[in-house]
Amino acid sequence: MIRPLLHFLSGSRLAKKFVLNFPLARKVARRYVAGERLEDALNVTRQLSQQGLLVALDLLGENAVRKADADKATEDYLVMVERVGASGLSCYFSLKLTQLGLDQGVDVAVANLSRILEKAKAHHLFVRIDMEGSKYTEQTVEVFRRAREQFDNVGIVIQAYLRRSKSDIAMINRLGGRVRLCKGAYAEPPSVAYQTRPEVTRNMKDLMYDLMRDGHYPAIASHDEQVIQETLRTVKEYGISPDKFEFQMLYGIRSQRQLELKRQGYNVRVYVPFGSDWYPYFMRRLAERPANLVFFLTALFRG
Ligand SMILES: Cc1cc2nc3c(=O)[nH]c(=O)nc-3n(C[C@H](O)[C@H](O)[C@H](O)COP(=O)(O)OP(=O)(O)OC[C@H]3O[C@@H](n4cnc5c(N)ncnc54)[C@H](O)[C@@H]3O)c2cc1C
Numbered sequence: 390m391i392r393p394l395l396h397f398l399s400g401s402r403l404a405k406k407f408v409l410n411f412p413l414a415r416k417v418a419r420r421y422v423a424g425e426r427l428e429d430a431l432n433v434t435r436q437l438s439q440q441g442l443l444v445a446l447d448l449l450g451e452n453a454v455r456k457a458d459a460d461k462a463t464e465d466y467l468v469m470v471e472r473v474g475a476s477g478l479s480c481y482f483s484l485k486l487t488q489l490g491l492d493q494g495v496d497v498a499v500a501n502l503s504r505i506l507e508k509a510k511a512h513h514l515f516v517r518i519d520m521e522g523s524k525y526t527e528q529t530v531e532v533f534r535r536a537r538e539q540f541d542n543v544g545i546v547i548q549a550y551l552r553r554s555k556s557d558i559a560m561i562n563r564l565g566g567r568v569r570l571c572k573g574a575y576a577e578p579p580s581v582a583y584q585t586r587p588e589v590t591r592n593m594k595d596l597m598y599d600l601m602r603d604g605h606y607p608a609i610a611s612h613d614e615q616v617i618q619e620t621l622r623t624v625k626e627y628g629i630s631p632d633k634f635e636f637q638m639l640y641g642i643r644s645q646r647q648l649e650l651k652r653q654g655y656n657v658r659v660y661v662p663f664g665s666d667w668y669p670y671f672m673r674r675l676a677e678r679p680a681n682l683v684f685f686l687t688a689l690f691r692g
Contacts, residue, residue, distance in 0.1 A: 620634075637658045
């Protein structure tokens with residue numbers, strides 16, 4: 390019951406206004422979000438880098454309603470790429486195509502993404518396209534294919550809960566593309582997505598095998614110990630060396646496990662979101678673990 394409600398609230402303007410009116414909400418969100426300014430994100434990146442962890446920076450934002458908003462988000466990304474390039478920090482970027490105008494059409498998203506990829510390439514930086522709700526899957530894969538024809542510094546995310554993902558991965562492997570595999574964070578109907586946790590975990594493992602066998606530096610993005618253990622078992626069995634793939638986890642979740650894996654010699658990348666538009670991201674994190682909601686509400690009403 391709570392999970393669907395939180396997914397619904399993540400898209401509600403009214404709920405967003407309500408939550409943003411509590412200064413304490415911002416404080417609680419800081420568990421998952423590096424801060425509102427690029428400077429905050431760069432500070433977190435420095436700290437994580439000092440611990441030997443890799444970073445993917447995500448400037449939070451989604452669903453640019455007007456073309457002007459998409460252009461503004463693109464400009465913000467260009468500034469960020471420039472700043473990170475100049476800082477010498479080693480990290481890459483994650484972005485959402487709806488931020489770059491996917492709602493205005495594939496051509497708009499390809500044009501804006503290409504500008505970012507061009508600049509990132511000049512700084513030897515990599516850009517990952519996040520995957521959003523299933524309404525956007527086909528278009529997102531299409532944008533990736535078109536971008537990949539021109540750029541090799543672009544990768545994509547595939548969600549294990551989607552029934553179509555096995556064939557998407559086979560196609561991307563053939564293209565030589567880099568995949569981040571995650572379970573999927575949106576509320577999806579049974580017609581397109583597996584609904585139960587065991588089914589999703591089973592498919593995640595199956596897709597992980599496909600990526601380890603035929604993929605190109607895949608990223609296994611999960612905090613699920615079952616998935617992590619199966620990945621470790623698989624790479625040992627196939628004799629895959631630790632420099633051929635990476636683990637990824639979200640900022641603020643299982644931080645100790647991130648460091649343990651790093652100490653064992655594996656590449657671990659932390660996804661670090663920042664920016665003022667943190668509300669939908671924060672609500673998706675609450676939906677993944679409704680126990681966090683109790684903590685959040687207690688803090689809110691104590692505050
Ligand atoms: C690097 C990265 C990038 C991602 N990019 C995308 C994307 O582009 N598109 C997309 O749809 N999804 C994305 N996700 C989210 C992903 O789809 C899942 O929703 C999320 O990772 C939870 O699934 P899990 O595999 O960690 O397993 P789960 O079974 O959900 O969680 C396993 C365990 O992890 C811990 N945990 C998980 N979530 C939380 C939380 N919020 N708070 C506290 N503990 C928690 C708990 O101990 C839990 O028992 C990304 C995830 C990561 C790690």
